[in-house]
Amino acid sequence: MMHADDVPGRLARGAALAALLLVAALPLDVHAAPSRAVKAPPTDAPAVSIPPATSAAPRPLSESVAAIVNDEIISTYDLAQRMRLLIITSGIQPNQENLPQFQRQALISLIDESLQLHELRRVEKQQKISIIATDAEVREELTAMARENNMTADQFLGALKSQGIGPETLYQQVRAQMSWQRWIQGRYGSRLRIGEDQIKATETRLAAVASKPQYQISEVLIDANRAGGMPQALQGAQQLITQMQQGAPFPAVARQFSAAPTAAAGGDAGWVSPGELPPEVDAVLDGLRPGQLSPPIQVKEGVYIIYLRNKRAGAGATMVSLKQAAIPLKADASPADIEAARAKLMAVRADAKGCNDLESVASKAGVMAGDLGDAEIADLAPEFQQAAQTLNEGQISEPIRTKVGLHLVAVCGKRATGSGAMSRDQIENRLMGQQLSLIARRYMRDLRNSATIETR
The missing domain is CATH 3.10.50.40 (Chitinase A; domain 3)
Structure with a gap:
């Protein structure tokens, strides 16, 4: 699904904005990073040692190769940095169970970005145009993200540095996402026509x-x-x-x-x-x-x-939120049993002030009670429909007989909310977004199929 107001460039800002919101609040344990689609790395990809989160870690002298994409190397340092960024931006605490998932996502992200930038460099050379975002453009995007959270770009990057993440890690992610969105929108957005x-x-x-x-x-x-x-x-x-x-x-x-x-x-x-x-x-x-x-x-x-x-x-429908208190009774229950159940429920009804305390009052009386959730009145059991239609919010019905028992029904909420019809422009925007998304996925699939990807 594509939300109707999705616009080009939002991917870069959305992904990094999560980091901005979370970086100061999350303790970092181990890892970081991801992005979009790629030929999935094997689940037995090499384990990566994540350096402790002190200040921005210097590039290690002993880094090794995590993957090779069309002769371009993704190092274990790159992978470790991206895994660390992934933790901060996702808000997920790493553990032994999800560590392989983080590593797989980080490697997928880096491979995707390598494929995208390789393709964009090829197009730039062939068509003699500029597509890949410049340092100044990436910096402007980061500044805008920081401004949305009352920070400067330097403060934002400093927060990442304090978590052991070098600025080049985020720069690479934002640059790839901005550039790819620009290319997809520029190449296909103007050509697409929604009939x-x-x-x-x-x-x-x-x-x-x-x-x-x-x-x-x-x-x-x-x-x-x-x-x-x-x-x-x-x-x-x-x-x-x-x-x-x-x-x-x-x-x-x-x-x-x-x-x-x-x-x-x-x-x-x-x-x-x-x-x-x-x-x-x-x-x-x-x-x-x-x-x-x-x-x-x-x-x-x-x-x-x-x-x-x-x-x-x-x-034309009405939505209600209901709770009930009920005493089970067989369909052939005796009049005496029915009357005893009715008296018990009427006592609950008298003591309960409404939805907030129906369950606690019923529990003290030894009566089952529970939340029935939200439903349209038309979808309720016939025995409950009249109560739902006639009662006001906060009111409790008199005992209602069904084939399975005797029930009190409380109306906790009621609203008549007709569905908001989408305008023609909203429909066109949504269809356009879906088409562009499909094109981008197919494009990436073709790039992966034609690429040489080796994981170590």
Whole structure:
């Protein structure tokens, strides 16, 4: 997915901005770095010793070769530096389990950048044009990033230096990303034309699902080819989920690990409707609540991690957030049992002030209670629909009989939020972004296939 407001050059600023936000707050243990797609290095790539994070480490005299890309050497020093940068920019604490994933990502990033700069130098020579960002342009980009966080470029680079990262490491990453984005946009952006039929088809599809819920999501896509295979992609995704559950920021992780075009925006895919993502993702989204992370979702090209930020009802629908207290009763329960359960629930209803204390009051009374989450009123069980429609926020229903028991339903939230229709320009921008992303992925695939890449 490509967020509608993605623009050229945002990749460079987004990736390095994460470093700016995190560098001062994170203790560094071991490692750093990544970027985009490449022929995945073998999982048994040489282990790299990460120097302790003191001041910017001098270039070691005994560095060796980590990889050779079209006769250009990537040293173990380069790899160690990039791994260290990756830790800072992702917010993930390294350990023995995820160290190989960091090393693989760092090596993939360096190989990608080497391929991109090699191709851009070839184009510059052939066409006698300037594409690769100059030192002054890279410095200007870093200055802009620093300014966004009330720092100077020197303060920013000084913060990196204090973490043992030389400025050339970030310069290389930003230069490659800026230059590649410039080339892709310049070569293909002006040539691409989104046809009226494509826009109409998208409008028709969006209209068809306008009454269904919409989801505001962030995404990470682990490319199976880059990860070394689907098992490695699944393992890597699970490790990232564990780290995010322990506090690693989703946007920082997405910028450094995601192969989706939304990586530049920290994984922000905006509002999506059913059918915009693979069906495997749609199936999981339906069961998530705002604020939840998905488990790893395997799709054809790799593994998704989805963070559901918000959910809204479709056009003409009302979304409610519900809690319940319930006493199980068989369908053929006796009138006496039903009346006893009703009396118990009415006592809970009398003591509870609303959603905030329904569960605690029910627990003290020996009654099961729980959160039913968000749902459209039309999707609720018929017995609950009337209560959801008529009750105001904070109110609790009288006992409701179903075939499985007797229930109190509390309305914790209610909103009628029609789906915001995308404008024609937004649709065109999104389609353009998707096309450019597809072109860039194919371009990189061809570069990898034609390159000589040797890992040591």
